[in-house]
Amino acid sequence: MKFETLRDAGLLGAMSAEGRELVLPQGIFYWSGRAKQEAEINATIGSAQGKSSEFLEGGGDDVRTFYLPSVVKHLKALDPEKIAPYAPICGLPRYRVAWREWIIRKLSPFYKFDSALIGQPIVSPGVTSGLAYVARLFASPGDTIVCHDRRWENYDLVLSDMLGLKIRAARLFNEAGSGLDVDSFVDAVRETAKTQDVVAILNFPNNPTGYMPTVDEGLALQKALLKVADESGKKLILVFDDAYDGFVYEKNAAQISLFGHFIGAHPNILPVKCDGASKEFLFYGARVGSVTFAYHPSWGEPAKLSAEFDNKVGALIRGTISNSNLAFQHAVAAAIESGVECDSERARVISVLAERYSIIKSAMASNLPESAVADPFNSGFFCFINLNPPAEDFADKLLKNRKLGVIPLSDSSTGFNGIRVAFCSVEAKDIPETIDRIVAELDK
Amino acid sequence: MKFETLRDAGLLGAMSAEGRELVLPQGIFYWSGRAKQEAEINATIGSAQGKSSEFLEGGGDDVRTFYLPSVVKHLKALDPEKIAPYAPICGLPRYRVAWREWIIRKLSPFYKFDSALIGQPIVSPGVTSGLAYVARLFASPGDTIVCHDRRWENYDLVLSDMLGLKIRAARLFNEAGSGLDVDSFVDAVRETAKTQDVVAILNFPNNPTGYMPTVDEGLALQKALLKVADESGKKLILVFDDAYDGFVYEKNAAQISLFGHFIGAHPNILPVKCDGASKEFLFYGARVGSVTFAYHPSWGEPAKLSAEFDNKVGALIRGTISNSNLAFQHAVAAAIESGVECDSERARVISVLAERYSIIKSAMASNLPESAVADPFNSGFFCFINLNPPAEDFADKLLKNRKLGVIPLSDSSTGFNGIRVAFCSVEAKDIPETIDRIVAELDK
Numbered sequence: 112m113k114f115e116t117l118r119d120a121g122l123l124g125a126m127s128a129e130g131r132e133l134v135l136p137q138g139i140f141y142w143s144g145r146a147k148q149e150a151e152i153n154a155t156i157g158s159a160q161g162k163s164s165e166f167l168e169g170g171g172d173d174v175r176t177f178y179l180p181s182v183v184k185h186l187k188a189l190d191p192e193k194i195a196p197y198a199p200i201c202g203l204p205r206y207r208v209a210w211r212e213w214i215i216r217k218l219s220p221f222y223k224f225d226s227a228l229i230g231q232p233i234v235s236p237g238v239t240s241g242l243a244y245v246a247r248l249f250a251s252p253g254d255t256i257v258c259h260d261r262r263w264e265n266y267d268l269v270l271s272d273m274l275g276l277k278i279r280a281a282r283l284f285n286e287a288g289s290g291l292d293v294d295s296f297v298d299a300v301r302e303t304a305k306t307q308d309v310v311a312i313l314n315f316p317n318n319p320t321g322y323m324p325t326v327d328e329g330l331a332l333q334k335a336l337l338k339v340a341d342e343s344g345k346k347l348i349l350v351f352d353d354a355y356d357g358f359v360y361e362k363n364a365a366q367i368s369l370f371g372h373f374i375g376a377h378p379n380i381l382p383v384k385c386d387g388a389s390k391e392f393l394f395y396g397a398r399v400g401s402v403t404f405a406y407h408p409s410w411g412e413p414a415k416l417s418a419e420f421d422n423k424v425g426a427l428i429r430g431t432i433s434n435s436n437l438a439f440q441h442a443v444a445a446a447i448e449s450g451v452e453c454d455s456e457r458a459r460v461i462s463v464l465a466e467r468y469s470i471i472k473s474a475m476a477s478n479l480p481e482s483a484v485a486d487p488f489n490s491g492f493f494c495f496i497n498l499n500p501p502a503e504d505f506a507d508k509l510l511k512n513r514k515l516g517v518i519p520l521s522d523s524s525t526g527f528n529g530i531r532v533a534f535c536s537v538e539a540k541d542i543p544e545t546i547d548r549i550v551a552e553l554d555k
Numbered sequence: 556m557k558f559e560t561l562r563d564a565g566l567l568g569a570m571s572a573e574g575r576e577l578v579l580p581q582g583i584f585y586w587s588g589r590a591k592q593e594a595e596i597n598a599t600i601g602s603a604q605g606k607s608s609e610f611l612e613g614g615g616d617d618v619r620t621f622y623l624p625s626v627v628k629h630l631k632a633l634d635p636e637k638i639a640p641y642a643p644i645c646g647l648p649r650y651r652v653a654w655r656e657w658i659i660r661k662l663s664p665f666y667k668f669d670s671a672l673i674g675q676p677i678v679s680p681g682v683t684s685g686l687a688y689v690a691r692l693f694a695s696p697g698d699t700i701v702c703h704d705r706r707w708e709n710y711d712l713v714l715s716d717m718l719g720l721k722i723r724a725a726r727l728f729n730e731a732g733s734g735l736d737v738d739s740f741v742d743a744v745r746e747t748a749k750t751q752d753v754v755a756i757l758n759f760p761n762n763p764t765g766y767m768p769t770v771d772e773g774l775a776l777q778k779a780l781l782k783v784a785d786e787s788g789k790k791l792i793l794v795f796d797d798a799y800d801g802f803v804y805e806k807n808a809a810q811i812s813l814f815g816h817f818i819g820a821h822p823n824i825l826p827v828k829c830d831g832a833s834k835e836f837l838f839y840g841a842r843v844g845s846v847t848f849a850y851h852p853s854w855g856e857p858a859k860l861s862a863e864f865d866n867k868v869g870a871l872i873r874g875t876i877s878n879s880n881l882a883f884q885h886a887v888a889a890a891i892e893s894g895v896e897c898d899s900e901r902a903r904v905i906s907v908l909a910e911r912y913s914i915i916k917s918a919m920a921s922n923l924p925e926s927a928v929a930d931p932f933n934s935g936f937f938c939f940i941n942l943n944p945p946a947e948d949f950a951d952k953l954l955k956n957r958k959l960g961v962i963p964l965s966d967s968s969t970g971f972n973g974i975r976v977a978f979c980s981v982e983a984k985d986i987p988e989t990i991d992r993i994v995a996e997l998d999k
Binding site for chain 1: 556558560561563564565566568569570571572573574577578579584602619620621622624627630631635636638639640641642644679680681683684687691692693694695698709712713716717752789790792822823825837838839840841842850851853854855856859860862863864865866867869870871873874875876877878879880881882883
C-alpha cells in the first residue's frame with residue numbers, strides 16, 4: 112500500500128515519524144482472502160475448523176469453527192453484572208486464580224517446581240498484547256531480542272515496527288533438519304548477553320512449523336541456558352509464547368510449555384509465560400490472554416513481586432487499552448473451575464487435530480518429492496514445507512491450478528522459503544488430496 | 556509504589572528505560588477501593604448504577620450496574636460462530652456499518668453534513684485504545700498535544716507516559732466560571748501550530764466536570780478553529796473523545812459531539828471521533844470502541860482514504876493487540892440494527908441520570924458555601940467541586956467523618972483542586988444527603 116491519497120491530502124505529512132512509516136503487511140490476509148474466493152481446499156486458516164459432528168454431541172455436516180460448548184454455555188449463563196461492568200486493569204481476580212490453577216494443573220505432571228513461585232497471571236487482550244507488553248517492559252528501542260528464524264510473521268510488526276527492537280534470529284532446526292537447534296538459540300542468547308540483559312522468545316508449539324521440542328531437547332535447552340545465566344551474569348528474560356500450549360501429538364515431545372523447566376531455576380532467569388484462551392480454549396475472538404511471571408526464591412516474597420509487576424504491567428495496560436473484556440474472563444474461569452466437562456471437550460478437539468496430524472504426516476512422508484522438505488513437526492495447528500521455487504509464485508499456482516489455498520512464507524535474510532499448511536482447518540478426508548495437489552504442482 | 560523487591564532482585568535494572576520509569580497511578584483506584592470498604596454513600600464509581608427497578612421492567616431493589624437488556628439479549632442469542640472466531644483487525648464489517656449508521660443517526664438532527672465524508676469506524680478495544688492509536692499515529696515523542704486542564708486523569712498516562720507527548724492544557728472554563736473558555740483552547744491550538752501540525756483533544760461531555768458546550772459555544776469554537784486552520788496552514792487533527800456522547804441534560808447544550816461541526820469543514824482539519832459502547836451502550840466491560848475519521852471533499856475518494864487509514868491504524872492494532880472482541884461487536888451491532896428497542900432502553904437510563912443531575916444541581920445551588928465552587932455542568936456522569944483545602948485531605952475526611960466516597964483531583968501546575976462527585980452511581984434519594992455531607996464537612 113502506497114498511501115497516495117493520504118499523501119496527496121497532506122495527511123501523511125501530518126503523521127508522526129512512526130505513523131508515516133507504518134504499514135500493515137497484507138501477506139497472510141491477502142492469501143487467506145484469495146483462498147476464500149478461489150480454493151476448494153482452504154489450508155490457510157489458523158483456527159481449528161470442521162464438521163460439527165467432529166466435536167459436538169449430535170453435530171452434523173455443517174462446517175464450523177471448533178469451540179468448547181461448556182465455555183459458550185458459561186458465557187450465555189452469565190448474570191449481566193458479570194458482563195456490563197469494567198474488569199480490573201490486571202484482570203478479574205476469579206480469572207487470575209483460575210488461570211494460575213490451569214497453568215499449574217498443566218505443568219504438574221511433567222515438571223517439578225514450587226507452585227508458590229508462579230505469580231498471578233496478568234490479563235491482557237490476547238497473547239499478542241501480552242508479548243508486546245513484556246517486550247516493551249524489558250527491551251528499549253535499539254535493543255536486540257532473540258527469537259527463531261521460523262516465527263509467527265507478526266513478531267516483526269510487534270517487535271521491530273512497534274517497539275524498535277532488532278531481531279536476532281536463531282535457527283529453529285539443526286542443519287540435519289532432524290530437530291531443534293539448541294546451540295543456535297543458546298549461542299544467540301549468549302552473544303546478546305555480552306552487551307545487554309536478554310529478552311528471548313520461545314514459541315512452542317511453533318507457528319508456522321508445528322514443532323514442539325522433544326523431552327530431551329527441552330532438557331538440553333534448560334541446561335545450556337542455565338549455564339549462560341551463570342556465566343554471563345546478565346538477566347535472561349525467557350518469554351514463552353505458549354499460544355498453542357498442549358496441542359501436542361507425539362509422546363516423545365514435551366507435552367506442555369518448557370516454562371516448567373525454568374520456574375525458580377536460576378536467579379538470573381525470569382521465565383514469563385504468555386498464553387491465553389484464544390487457542391487453548393478455542394476462543395479466538397474472546398481476546399483473553401495473560402502474562403505470568405515465575406520467581407526465584409532469592410528474589411523475595413512472591414506476593415510483593417506480583418504486586419510490583421502488576422503495577423508495572425498495569426501501567427502499560429491502563430495507558431494503552433485500560434482493561435480487558437470482563438464476560439469472557441468469567442466464562443473461561445467458569446470452564447476451568449468446572450474441570451472435567453471442559454477437559455473432555457478439549458480432549459475431543461485435540462484428538463481430531465491429532466488424527467489430522469497423523470494423516471498429513473504420513474501423506475507427506477510417502478508422497479513429497481525430494482525437492483520439497485517438510486520441517487519436523489509434532490504439534491500445533493500447522494506444518495511447513497520448504498520449497499525451491501519462490502513460495503509466493505508457488506502458492507499462486509496452487510490456487511490457480513489446483514484450487515488449494517496455503518500461506519507462502521519467505522525471508523531473504525535467512526533463506527527461509529516455503530508454504531504453511533494449516534491442517535487445523537482441513538478435514539481429515541481432504542488432507543491426502545491437499546498433499547496430492549501440492550505434489551502435482553511440484554511435479555509439473 | 557517503590558518497586559523495592561524488583562529492584563533488589565535485579566529485575567528493575569533489567570527493564571527497559573521506559574519500564575524502569577513506569578508507574579500505574581493509584582489515585583482513583585485507591586479512593587474507589589477505600590470507598591467500597593468505608594463509605595455509606597459511594598460517589599466514586601464511574602459507571603451508572605442503581606436499583607434494577609430504575610431501568611428494568613419488573614426490576615426490584617437490588618443494586619446493579621445499569622445495562623441495556625436488548626444488548627445482553629443479543630449477546631446471549633449469538634451462534635457460537637459469532638463468538639469463537641477472530642474478528643477482522645479493523646473490526647467486524649457488520650459492526651463498522653452499524654456504528655457508522657449510529658454516528659450519522661445521532662448527528663443528523665443537529666448538524667448539516669455530507670455523510671459520505673464519514674469514514675468506516677475502525678474498531679479497537681475501548682475508547683482508551685482509540686485515543687492512544689490516534690495520538691500515536693499523528694504525534695511523535697516530544698510533540699505537544701492540546702487538551703484541557705480538567706481532563707480524564709488517564710490522559711497523562713496515555714499521552715505523556717506512554718507516548719512521550721507534552722500536554723499543553725487549555726483552561727476548560729472561562730475566568731468567570733460561567734462556561735467554556737473558547738479562547739484558551741483556540742489560543743493553545745494556534746500557539747502549537749506555529750511549530751507543528753496539531754493534535755488537539757476535545758472531551759465532551761467532559762470527565763471530570765460533566766460539561767458539554769452550549770450550542771453557541773460550539774459554534775464559536777467551530778468558527779475560531781476554522782480561522783486557525785486557514786491562517787496557520789498547518790493540519791489540525793481534532794480528536795473528539797466522545798466516550799459520554801449523548802448523555803446531555805440541558806436543552807441549550809450541544810446534544811451530540813461537536814465532531815458534527817467539522818465534517819468536511821476545512822481541508823486543514825481532520826476530525827476524528829473516538830467513541831464506543833462502554834458508556835453509550837453501558838457495556839463497559841465489552842471493550843468495543845472505535846475511531847472514525849471524517850474527510851474533506853478535496854482529499855480524494857472517501858473509500859480510498861478509509862482503506863489507507865485502515866492500513867495505518869490496522870498496523871497499530873495488529874502490532875499491539877491483533878484484533879478486538881468479536882461477540883460484543885455482534886451484540887452491539889444487533890442492538891443498533893434493532894433500533895427502537897435499544898433506543899427506548901437507552902432513553903430510560905438517560906432519564907434516570909437526568910433526574911439525578913437535576914437533584915444534585917439544585918442541592919448544590921442551594922447548599923454549597925461560597926468557599927466551594929461547583930464547575931458548570933450539564934451532562935455526563937460527574938460533577939466537580941473546586942475546594943480550598945487540599946482535595947486529598949478533604950476526601951479522606953469525607954470518608955472518615957461522613958462515610959462518603961468521592962474522588963479528589965488536583966494538579967499543582969494549574970491550581971486545579973477539588974472533588975469529583977459521580978452522580979451516575981448515586982441513587983436519587985441519596986443525592987441531597989451526599990451534598991449535605993460535603994457541606995457539613997466544609998462547615999466544620
